[in-house]
Amino acid sequence: MEDFWQTCAQTLERELPPQQFSAWIRPLVPVAFDESAGVLRVAAPNRFKMDWVRSNYCGRIESIAAEWFQRPIQVKFELDAPRAVEPPPPRSQNGLQHLQQPSQGRGASAPAQPRAPQQSTYPGDGPSYNGQNNGSLPAQQTGPYSGPYTGPSNGGAQHGGQQGSGDAGGARAPVHNAKSDLNEATGIYERSRLNVDLTFDNFVTGKANQLARAAALQVAENPGTSYNPLFLYGGVGLGKTHLIHAIGNSMVADNSGARVRYIHAEQFVSDVVKAYQRKAFDEFKRYYHSLDLLLIDDIQFFSGKNRTQEEFFYAFEALVSLRKQIIITSDTYPKELAGIDDRLISRFDSGLTCAIEPPELEMRVAILLKKAETEGMPLPEECAFFIAKHLRSNVRELEGALRKVLAYAKFHGRAIGVEVCKDALKDLLSVSNGQITVENIQKTVADFYKIKVADMYSKRRPANIALPRQIAMYLAKELTQKSLPEIGELFGGRDHTTVLHAVRKISEARTKQAELNHSLHVLEQTLKG
Numbered sequence: 001m002e003d004f005w006q007t008c009a010q011t012l013e014r015e016l017p018p019q020q021f022s023a024w025i026r027p028l029v030p031v032a033f034d035e036s037a038g039v040l041r042v043a044a045p046n047r048f049k050m051d052w053v054r055s056n057y058c059g060r061i062e063s064i065a066a067e068w069f070q071r072p073i074q075v076k077f078e079l080d081a082p083r084a085v086e087p088p089p090p091r092s093q094n095g096l097q098h099l100q101q102p103s104q105g106r107g108a109s110a111p112a113q114p115r116a117p118q119q120s121t122y123p124g125d126g127p128s129y130n131g132q133n134n135g136s137l138p139a140q141q142t143g144p145y146s147g148p149y150t151g152p153s154n155g156g157a158q159h160g161g162q163q164g165s166g167d168a169g170g171a172r173a174p175v176h177n178a179k180s181d182l183n184e185a186t187g188i189y190e191r192s193r194l195n196v197d198l199t200f201d202n203f204v205t206g207k208a209n210q211l212a213r214a215a216a217l218q219v220a221e222n223p224g225t226s227y228n229p230l231f232l233y234g235g236v237g238l239g240k241t242h243l244i245h246a247i248g249n250s251m252v253a254d255n256s257g258a259r260v261r262y263i264h265a266e267q268f269v270s271d272v273v274k275a276y277q278r279k280a281f282d283e284f285k286r287y288y289h290s291l292d293l294l295l296i297d298d299i300q301f302f303s304g305k306n307r308t309q310e311e312f313f314y315a316f317e318a319l320v321s322l323r324k325q326i327i328i329t330s331d332t333y334p335k336e337l338a339g340i341d342d343r344l345i346s347r348f349d350s351g352l353t354c355a356i357e358p359p360e361l362e363m364r365v366a367i368l369l370k371k372a373e374t375e376g377m378p379l380p381e382e383c384a385f386f387i388a389k390h391l392r393s394n395v396r397e398l399e400g401a402l403r404k405v406l407a408y409a410k411f412h413g414r415a416i417g418v419e420v421c422k423d424a425l426k427d428l429l430s431v432s433n434g435q436i437t438v439e440n441i442q443k444t445v446a447d448f449y450k451i452k453v454a455d456m457y458s459k460r461r462p463a464n465i466a467l468p469r470q471i472a473m474y475l476a477k478e479l480t481q482k483s484l485p486e487i488g489e490l491f492g493g494r495d496h497t498t499v500l501h502a503v504r505k506i507s508e509a510r511t512k513q514a515e516l517n518h519s520l521h522v523l524e525q526t527l528k529g
């Protein structure tokens with residue numbers, strides 16, 4: 001594995017600009033290689049990097065691995081290093097009321113003078129800005145916070161594969177003249193961190209996301225006036241990030257002068273940390289409060305970060321009062337967010353909150369067909385159905401599977417058909433089929449609702465048992481290949497109509513009850529490991 005990783009790293013080092021290689025590939029550590037399953041596990045130092053690397057480099061690493069091992073290899077990313085620590089709120093625990101003055105305590109050890117965060121361990125650490133600070137230059141600080149807001153911080157956005165990044169979150173501070181250079185040299189996409197590839201045009205719509213898409217379009221057409229904030233939530237890989245980039249791209253297309261900024265919440269935390277280190281909150285505010293559109297992704301990362309929440313609160317108030325648009329994504333709906341101040345939660349709730357659900361079969365098929373077409377390798381419909389039937393959880397997983405099938409067919413010189421899909425996805429399919437059994441579901445749901453597993457088969461019908469049992473039946477139908485009678489049998493010999501009733505009831509209820517839907521997401525993710 002080490003030999004492979006060395007070769008892989010060398011290959012990528014040759015292929016990528018040095019900043020990208022240092023920022024994204026160098027920090028990766030191979031963890032284990034499961035020879036029989038053909039699965040290589042690789043650790044990334046934080047979630048932001050993990051997601052980025054997964055979205056942008058996974059395919060390439062897998063193809064290098066396929067060449068090296070002479071067979072398809074699946075690369076799985078996982079988290080490695082501890083999370084960042086943000087500065088304390090200025091004076092009190094309850095955060096939002098107290099703005100300026102960094103506090104004492106841990107913060108007291110922060111530098112008295114602004115300095116370049118060269119030793120930064122914050123999660124948003126990224127590469128230097130588009131090669132302008134390539135590491136050979138000494139990091140200099142011209143003003144307390146001159147970098148990120150003229151040449152914005154690395155927000156984790158994806159610019160058509162051209163990863164730009166700023167100093168906030170970067171391993172180094174901007175060079176002395178970065179401000180003027182960046183103003184001239186960087187275009188709108190570098191400033192906004194928008195990914196030009198994520199648009200409304202290539203966002204496939206279905207029941208699962210039509211409301212969210214309609215709201216997003218409405219907001220893109222009438223920013224600041226229709227729904228403010230727009231709060232989109234849903235499980236991993238369901239298209240939240242795609243949709244908010246689409247809004248940003250649409251707004252920029254309509255008005256190239258619009259001040260748009262996409263930022264991942266972890267990066268915002270990192271910006272707060274830097275503003276604190278450099279005593280540069282004025283500049284921080286000037287930048288964030290002057291945007292026309294702020295797109296902030298995965299707000300759940302603000303959990304427990306009081307100072308960040310406070311700064312965000314002020315940015316929020318400033319922008320909304322100026323009728324500037326804010327769009328937020330999260331893995332859950334506002335009231336369910338843990339460790340977030342109530343005042344923020346009530347503000348998140350004050351605009352429009354929309355869920356994005358896992359895609360239904362037809363939508364999964366449509367997504368696969370569209371993605372394959374974009375790749376220039378049309379996929380026969382029966383293959384799209386085959387993949388979509390077996391992989392149900394999210395779009396990212398579908399994309400990964402499609403990449404595998406296309407690479408496998410190319411590598412083995414075979415025409416794409418269901419047999420190729422079966423071979424290419426063998427490991428993936430056997431893992432997911434093997435893991436999720438009805439027994440597994442019964443146990444997981446019973447644990448989740450704190451009832452006995454035996455209640456899954458019993459005839460008892462109090463509500464606190466009946467509902468989890470119906471949920472378990474629903475999940476059994478969704479996540480296994482069992483028929484309704486088979487499921488009924490495994491639930492204490494119940495009739496298939498009882499199972500059908502449960503499946504219909506839960507699938508309808510989850511579209512209306514956000515809390516239930518969230519619990520189902522958690523259960524689905526748990527079961528899928």
Ligand SMILES: Nc1ncnc2c1ncn2[C@@H]1O[C@H](COP(=O)(O)OP(=O)(O)OP(=O)(O)O)[C@@H](O)[C@H]1O
Binds near residue numbers: 198202209241243331
């Ligand atoms: N409806 C869709 N149509 C086309 N592509 C989609 C759709 N939904 C998601 N995708 C693609 O799936 C991938 C994952 O989507 P995205 O990153 O937007 O998910 P997310 O909900 O933000 O996930 P996370 O919570 O993990 O950040 C992206 O490549 C995105 O383009």
